[in-house]
Amino acid sequence: MKIAVTTASGHLGSSIINRLKATIGKENTIGIARTPDKAKHLGVEIRKGDYNSKADFISALEGIDAVLLVSGMDHPDNRIQQHRHVIEAAQANGVQKIVYTSIYGAEEGNAFSPIVASNRQTEADIRQSGLKWAIGRNGIYIEPDLEYIDTYIAEGGIINCAAEGKCGYTSRDELAYAYFKLLTEDSLQGGTYNLFGETITQQQLAEAINRHYNTNLAFKNISVDEYIANRQDALGDFLGTVIGGIYEGIRTGKFDGRSDFEKVASRSHKTLDEMIGDYRLVV
Numbered sequence: 001m002k003i004a005v006t007t008a009s010g011h012l013g014s015s016i017i018n019r020l021k022a023t024i025g026k027e028n029t030i031g032i033a034r035t036p037d038k039a040k041h042l043g044v045e046i047r048k049g050d051y052n053s054k055a056d057f058i059s060a061l062e063g064i065d066a067v068l069l070v071s072g073m074d075h076p077d078n079r080i081q082q083h084r085h086v087i088e089a090a091q092a093n094g095v096q097k098i099v100y101t102s103i104y105g106a107e108e109g110n111a112f113s114p115i116v117a118s119n120r121q122t123e124a125d126i127r128q129s130g131l132k133w134a135i136g137r138n139g140i141y142i143e144p145d146l147e148y149i150d151t152y153i154a155e156g157g158i159i160n161c162a163a164e165g166k167c168g169y170t171s172r173d174e175l176a177y178a179y180f181k182l183l184t185e186d187s188l189q190g191g192t193y194n195l196f197g198e199t200i201t202q203q204q205l206a207e208a209i210n211r212h213y214n215t216n217l218a219f220k221n222i223s224v225d226e227y228i229a230n231r232q233d234a235l236g237d238f239l240g241t242v243i244g245g246i247y248e249g250i251r252t253g254k255f256d257g258r259s260d261f262e263k264v265a266s267r268s269h270k271t272l273d274e275m276i277g278d279y280r281l282v283v
């Protein structure tokens with residue numbers, strides 16, 4: 001069985017490819033990348049695939065049995081059509097199964113909702129594709145917070161608008177394990193699964209970072225408007241609004257909920273401390 005993974009040059013795509021190499025073998029694993037040179041180091045066959053080009057995917061999905069579609073990074077209005085290029089190319093090539101990395105969260109009510117809504121449209125497109133399918137709704141990655149520790153120290157703490165809200169975090173390695181299962185286990189077919197670990201507050205996140213990094217971070221809450229304006233200044237309108245909207249969603253409980261990780265992985269999700277420990281081993 002040959003499995004192809006999109007965005008092979010990205011963090012999640014490459015984690016999933018490494019997991020597949022170790023399980024189904026490198027000869028059965030194909031990476032698809034917008035910029036193939038950036039994925040060559042993975043040691044598997046790399047084919048060209050830009051989400052803006054259906055023709056790229058018509059070629060890239062030749063002879064493929066199952067494809068993992070990693071959600072794109074573009075503006076939500078563009079993503080839906082970009083993802084359709086992959087779905088339509090899979091249909092045209094007789095690919096049997098498509099697995100999609102969607103996002104957990106609310107389709108309306110905060111500044112992140114347009115992204116969630118566009119992911120929900122792709123989910124609907126996949127369910128209607130006629131292919132076998134499985135969908136994961138990812139929690140928030142822990143790694144960006146760990147990459148940000150020096151900034152948190154410089155800023156005097158973890159400062160955002162999440163208040164007491166809880167958020168289900170995960171890691172790209174934990175997701176890679178879950179997606180390997182979704183790609184290969186027939187019993188998980190036709191299901192939509194929430195993928196994250198224990199749900200925690202920002203104060204609990206600060207305390208976990210302090211345990212591992214010997215820091216003295218505390219969480220400081222600010223208003224939603226102030227935080228979104230702050231992120232827009234730092235990251236530009238699009239990304240600043242997306243990031244601000246995530247913490248607005250956490251504040252209002254939209255990233256708190258029930259995870260299906262154990263059902264998918266047949267084991268419990270790693271704890272926050274285990275994920276931070278794993279991260280420290282490789283960085």
Ligand SMILES: NC(=O)c1ccc[n+]([C@@H]2O[C@H](COP(=O)([O-])OP(=O)(O)OC[C@H]3O[C@@H](n4cnc5c(N)ncnc54)[C@H](OP(=O)(O)O)[C@@H]3O)[C@@H](O)[C@H]2O)c1
Binds near residue numbers: 103138
């Ligand atoms: N759950 C979360 O906390 C969270 C956080 C951030 C993002 N996400 C979502 O999860 C996805 C994967 O995250 P990540 O950490 O792996 O992101 P990442 O490391 O930034 O990788 C993004 C990947 O998308 C590729 N890409 C961008 N535009 C493309 C296009 N037009 N066609 C094909 N590929 C394109 C990039 O290719 P190049 O190497 O050519 O640039 C890169 O491989 C993201 O795309 C986003 O939808 C989730």
